[in-house]
Amino acid sequence: MKTRCLPLLSFLLALLPCQSAPQHACGEQPNIILILVDDMGYSDLGCFGSEIDTPNLDQLAAKGIKFTQFTNCAKCETTRTTLMTGRYHTEVKGNSRNSITIPENLGLAGYQSFMVGKWHIFDTPLERGFDRYFGFLEGASNFFTGEGTKGGSSYKLEDQDYPIPKHFYSTDAFTDKAIEYIDQRDRQKPFFMYMAYNAPHYPLQAPKEDVLKYRGKYKQGWAKLRQQRYARMKALNIIPADMKLSQPEPDVRSWDSLTTAEQDNMDLRMATYAAMIDRVDQQIGRLVGKLDEEQITNDTLIVFLSDNGACPFDRTRQPTLDNDYMPWDGRSYYCYPKEWANACNTPLRLYKQNQNEGGISTAMIAHWPNGITQPGTMNRQRGHLIDLHATFRELAGTDYPADFQGNQIGPARGISLVPSFSGKPRQQHEYLYQNFAEAKNALIKGPWKLVDYKYLYNLESDRIESNDLSKSNPQKFAEMKAEFAKIDQEVNQGRAMKRINKSKSPKRK
Structure with a gap:
């Protein structure tokens, strides 16, 4: 009698709602793809008001959620540390083992994890939970040659040095490898993919055809561009109709103060920056195409955001100007100045490194057909990238451990975004x-x-x-x-x- 009742009891229990379990724990664990771009401004996507052509990201936003009040840490390394650990970077500084990274935590739930792109934090990806890795370890790298800011190269394929081949462009190469990792994955397990593009971080470099697509479109100047984006952001309801446009900082130059030659050079730089974002969008289109081919798009959460606001530092190297190197030449090293950064962060104040809204605000998109119940909507709750660790844990159905690999783990700081996927308000940060x-x-x-x-x-x-x-x-x-x-x-x-x-x-x- 006892043995006959157990299957019936199990059947009845299976019919009960999983009220005590994390939301979505009853269903399949989704694949998770986290896409982080580098130094992109708040208004740089078409779906957030930009003139830059980003149809693939716009489509993800149209079928997903646009988060209009999401924030980061205003700097590459601090953002990446906080993102990977779900703790403030100040807590992890000097002792990275008091944290558990996203792939380490998801590994407890059976996930396989892959990474491509820029690391720029403690240890290495393979030491902190990733099964496979292709990218570079430092803060910036030449898009064509792989040379780091101080010379040399920190490119790795898995744990081996990677010599840069001819006809290389990092944005394309990262996507190639991400598609390869998806193709070679264990199909019996869910996967976490972290794609950390170095675009559009300086040096501003892009393929010739992409740069020429935008050449001449920025000769109206930064003030005019700001006004145009501001109007589009209102029309798209990214910002309220009564929201004002911040005043430029006192050291922002007038476009008319530049000579014709200087204006032409500034147009070239902004055209290159736009081309870099355009190229990222093209590659995201390829990635989504792979998901479609594998028939896993509906089961995959894609999150897209930037590590900080636009960068104001014009570190263009003199040999580039002296020799008139074009931005599709690996010898070039262009940056754009704070005036363009001000336009890219429309309508907010200041830039990368500053903790004002222009430094910490990011356009963020979440796309997940099987998990987002109100697609095509906006979320206006304040969020922070510490929340992504908590979100992914909940979706994986795994807890945050008190210790890991013999080390005591400090408290997690984030609040899961999962309620937002069904249009519900979530707990506010204290x-x-x-x-x-x-x-x-x-x-x-x-x-x-x-x-x-x-x-x-x-x-x-x-x-x-x-x-x-x-x-x-x-x-x-x-x-x-x-x-x-x-x-x-x-x-x-x-x-x-x-x-x-x-x-x-x-x-x-």
Whole structure:
């Protein structure tokens, strides 16, 4: 009797809803593809207001969700550390073993993990949970030759040095290898794929046909481009109809102050930048084509975002200008200046490294036919890339461990985005802590944002950070500063406050 009842009991239990399990744990574990681009501005995608041709990403957005208030850490390495660990980079600094990376955590749920592209953080991909890897380990690399910023190459194929072949272009090569990894995967297991393109980070380099597609389209200048994007963003409902356009910083030059030759050179640089984003979009189209071919598109979550806002540093190398090297020549090394970065971050203030909205805001897209119940919508809740670790764990049906490989793991900081996929509000962050090099920092609590321990903004009414409330609301200003000091101690051992207090100390004569 006992043995006969067990199958019936199991059948009845199977009919019960999985209320105690993570959402989606009852169904199939999705494949997960995380696409991170490098130094792309908030308004640089067509579906976020840009003139740049990005039909494949626009299509993913049209069938998925656009997250209009998603944020990062404003810098390559800090973002990547936070992203991979689900903890603030300040907590991991100097002790990467107090964290568990996304592939390590998903591996506990049976996932296989692959990576292509830029690593630029602690250890190596193969040491931190990835089964296969192709890319480079440092912060920047020549797109055609693979040479790093300081010379040499840190390209690896698995754990071996990789000599760069002729006719190489990194954006294409990363996609080639990602498609190969998908083709060679174990089809009995779900996979996690991390695609970290180095585009459109400097040096600005792209194939000739892509650059010429945009050549001459930017001779109207950066101010005009900003106005055009601003209007499109309103028409697309990316920003509210009553949202103002931030004023350029005082050191942003007038387009008319440039000579005709200088304007032509600036057009070339922006055309190259646009071409790099266009090329990424083309390659994402190839990737989705592979998913379609494998008939796994519906079972795959694709998340796309940027590691920080547009980059203001014009580090163009003099030999490039002296020799008139074109950006499809591997000897070239162009960057664009802050004026173009200001346009790329429309309508927000400042750029990469700054913890203002122009530094930390990213266009983010999530696409998953089997998991997103309200496609073609926007999510306007504040989110942060610490949330992706939590999201992927929930979808995989795995817990966050207290220890891993003999090391105690510190607390996870993110909140899962899974409710957002079905149009539900999710739990709000108690706070978001922002820090770059201890000098540039921010604390966000509800609508309030403290920037650099000097300025106070209400993001609900003033996302462009045009109205500093530190003097008109001294009580809230003092409250936010006290909160920053407390949280900085918790997640950063008080290092930012030490620097702040040191800067206030009278200098010795």
